[in-house]
Amino acid sequence: MKRVFVTGGSGFVGRACLSELTARGFEIHATTRGAPLNSARTQWHQVDLGKPADIGSLLLRVQPTHLLHLAWCAKPGSFWTSPENLDWLDRSIGLFQAFSQCGGKRIVATGSCAEYDWSTGVCHEVTTPCRPSTLYGRAKLAAAAYLEAMNGHGLSTGWARLFFLYGPGASEQRMPGVVISALNRDEPANCSDGTQRRDFLHIEDAGRAIVSLLDSDLAGPTNVCSGQATQILDLATQTAELIGKRDLLRIGAVPSAASEPPLIVGDNSRLRDELGWIARYSLSQGLRHTIAAWRNQTVAKCA
Template sequence: MRSALVTGGAGFIGSHLVNALVEDGRRVTVLDDLSTGRWENLFGALNHGVRLTPGNVTDPHAVARALTAERPDTIYHLAAQIDVRHAVADPIHDAVVNLIGTLTLLQAAQRHGVRRFVLASTGGAIYGEADVLPTPESAEVRPASPYAASKAAAESYLDLYRTLFGLSTLSLRLSNVYGPRQNGAGEAGVVAMFCAAARAGHPVTVFGDGGQTRDFLYVDDVVRAFMAAGERPVTGCVNVATGRETTVLAVAQELGLRVRHAPERAGEVRRSCLDPSRAAAALGWAARVAFTDGLDRTLTSMAPATRRAPVASVAP
């Protein structure tokens, strides 16, 4: 039976990936310090033999314990500091978690004979204000925040370990992922925050005119991309996205939310949309879940009795 290590496996995307790996018959070890992840996300998986190793990816001893438990052939590295505001306020901590943590794992992967290393990277933040939309992987890397810079640096180390040591590595540049288990109070995830507001009957704050666009991708589609990435010998970086733009204001309208406008935030990317062509060609992957369907699933998971309210008028 093949085995895998999932860092950040108690988190939003990681726990969905763990479930998929278990359903595929894998032995799974999770490395998570539970600072943002929740063990409740793994409740079902733990009953099916998943091993939870508490610890941080920056701790070589915790990483070694996780790797010696089941001798995984694949590492899916999803543990990260993802709060952009925190990254701006404390870029050193952001770099320690996202860059040093990745390097710690890569070094351990090389020593323990890991076959495949897949990194959860970021798309829109790495490309910044791109010249071409949808943006292909060949576009210039323009980190728009310390968070994006740390992810870009982590990607470069994956390339280096592939070149120097022959470790098979791939960075998945994810667009804006949403779905059940995402934190509705966090900085990352406008869909989760808006769904939480819809559940509570609260208005939402939209910064600027709400015309900012994002490429929203449902979590089940992301998990399928990770599963494919673990199996195919694709290297470098691959966009995982829908290739379609949706405005922030459109999300609020779809949920029938009352909107309050606030001044535009400095440094925010105006338009973000990724070209998923390479994912289709190299991984045989394409997004399947329509945004309206994913939105319904997310809302239902947060409040089973909730139904969409009529579309609200939006204040100018």
């Protein structure tokens, strides 16, 4: 019997994990601050993760074998530097401790490529030094290090380092959502010159990777990424062409941020070799899927 306690289950990453958890036969308990999602296979608990006593008694009642901790502050833009990151670090540590004290066996939580030293370009779990340049990255790295120290003595812990996830339900303020949403409104999509390269992964492939990590004993950090570097310019162009509105794309209309590193791509050999994971979506398949879902969503909203 595998019973998982999921935090942040109603978020972008959480939703992708829930379907995979169901597929793998987990009994699912998920927390949410707002209204529960419509998901028959999930038992929702409305609880504030900032209240350790509430979490403690809930965990005692649920007695989960697995913990999938996804919740964190994620407001686009401000999350990089928000002091809330330290609150989430403390909450995460408290949650790990409470879960362990209730006899839980396996924890996976999500970190970020922002933990790595971005000057190296290609990020590998073992050989790339961690040197976060943001408070977000530092707080995630501290949670990762805490979790790694807990590994052993009947508890196994893993850490999923997420790269640039996209797909249905992603923020309109991120790529490629920013292009899709503008073009769907027949408005110009203003982009920087987009020469920087990033590692994009479809959210469903990410969800399968995270749940596969949870359902294993793999310890320490595992990159969740495609292993492919794509120029932002290429991503924007492909997206606009698939929508059929290439003329509305304004490359170079906004200045590039001075601090943008030229290359951030992950090595995903650990994910592939240790967990047997393979991506189901190529970038162009993933973009088609995302654009179609966005259109249906918009149609649904308008209907």
